[in-house]
Amino acid sequence: MAYDFLVVGAGFAGAVCAERLARAGKKVLVIDKRPHIGGNAFDCRDEHGVLIHPYGPHIFHTNSKRIFEYLSQFTHWRFYEHRxxxxxxxxxxxxxxxxxxxxxxxxxxxxxxxxxxxxxxxxxxxxxxxxxxxxxxxxxxxxxxxxxxxxxxxxxxxxxxxxxxxxxxxRIPTRTNDDDRYFGDSFQFMPAEGYTAMFEKMLSSPLIEVRLGVDLDTVKETERWDHMIYTGPIDAFFDYRFGKLPYRSLRFEHSHLPTCDQFQETGTINYPNDHAYTRITEFKHLTGQVHPGTSLVKEYPQAEGDPYYPVPRPENEALFKRYEALAAACTDVTFVGRLAQYRYYNMDQVVGAALKTAENILARDTSAARVAESAVAG
Known part of the structure; x- marks a missing residue:
């Protein structure tokens, strides 16, 4: 089957691009090697019925009214200021x-x-x-x-x-007043039904087909498309031609306390000097869920594992620039997202980058169509 676009990755970058392109009448195939949509923002209920974030806490915040209003098409919100x-x-x-x-x-x-x-x-x-x-x-x-x-x-x-x-x-401010909110953004909310429900609505167009547990090499053998939007690690796309870009990974240790209504006073507690983990997050603070027990996650940073954070150092940026030059030469592929652009983006920044990417692609398509029409008319 032929598609107008192949989108590699069903996280924020891929889902936003797919939604925008389908809204413009394009036929889109979205693939993800994981068995779920939503990327690292995926959420689900654990075996105890508590809504958790398997890949660590994701708290939405933005100063962009445009981004907030865009996402509001796909979710109701729960007001939440993270502390x-x-x-x-x-x-x-x-x-x-x-x-x-x-x-x-x-x-x-x-x-x-x-x-x-x-x-x-x-x-x-x-x-x-x-x-x-x-x-x-x-x-x-x-x-x-x-x-x-x-x-x-x-x-x-x-x-x-x-x-x-x-x-x-x-990224971390210092305040002289008593404001103890972690973020100072104008819009601080959580999707009322969770992130996964929001992604499901974003990808619900009949022009979008989603395939999970599928990698790019597999699809290359069976499908055709006019343009690819790639949201994975840029160095992997080019088979690590210049060597691997450094990423920081995480190991998550989830636990449940069946008879504890609240374990800690705020959503997240940091441990800068003690323990091997960096922080503990209690999800019920974030979601407002009522449940007799509570579910927690401890985060253990590590060098190996799935890539989560690009490591911001000058030599890594220089290496990325070499890959970026290769990407710029790929006229049939567009790279967007934290891993594809090697940027320490917040969720709203990824959404903003994806909206801009889709706008640029559609503008190019419109321009190319006009050129073609002009040539035929001439």
Whole structure:
């Protein structure tokens, strides 16, 4: 069978592109090597009936009204503002660092203005700011850096703050007020029925065919298409021609407490300095589900396994640029998504990139059709 588009990957990038193309009347085949849609945002009920995220917590947040309204076509929302605590020397403190964190940690009673002065005195100015260590020291100084960031980063990335590009730490703000929300975005919600239900609606067009547990090599032997949208690892697409791009992986340890209504005070608790895991997430905070028990996940970062996070270092970016040049020469393939673009995207950023990709493809198709019509008329 012939398709207008083959979309490789049924996560956010692939599903958004498929939905947009089908909306424009294109016939789309979506494949994924996993047995489910949704990519890492896939959710399901565990054997105890609790809605969980098998690949770790996914909390939607964005400042883009356009992206929020686009996804709202496929889901109702549950308002949810994520809060995180970090365990330092046996005590739980708000993270990102705020006025409460500093006052409780140091036994102070500073006003917002005094917190600002405290941080100004504590910070170690760095110029230029090249690494994540530069970012953190420049913002909060060495003591807070060592208590909250250095150990967590070492576990998460297998690297010191000084070995990571500045963008990693720049994602985490520092506040002088008591705002203890993890994100400050204008839109903070969770899909009311879960992510998988949202993806099912996104992919429900009769012009979209979804095949799961299928890899690209298999489909190449049996199907035909005009253009491919690839959302997997870009180095794998080119058979690792220049060597493998470094990714950080995760191992998830799920558990259920049958007689515990709530295990921890916030959705996620970070452990920057203790244990081999980085954090524990309790899903009922995120979903609002009522259940007599509760389900948790511990995250253990590791070097090997499925690729989750591109490792942001200058030498890795240079290697990616070589693959990007190969991708640019592929006129019949478009690369989009965290793995295909080797970018540490949030979910909304992936959606935005996919919407732009689909718009560009459809614009090219329209332009090509007009050229063809003009040639026939001429």
């Amino acid at each position: 995180v605590r970090a365990i330092v020397e046996g005590e739980a403190y708000p993270i990102p660092i705020n006025r409460t964190t500093i006052n409780r940690l140091y036994g102070l009673d500073l006003s917002e203005g005094e917190v600002e002065a405290f941080l100004e005195k504590a910070r170690e100015p760095r110029d230029p700011v090249r690494t994540s260590e530069d970012v953190v020291l420049n913002s909060v100084g060495r003591d807070l850096c060592d208590k909250f960031f250095r150990g967590y980063t070492r576990k998460q990335w297998g690297l010191d703050l000084s070995e990571l590009s500045a963008g990693v730490a720049a």
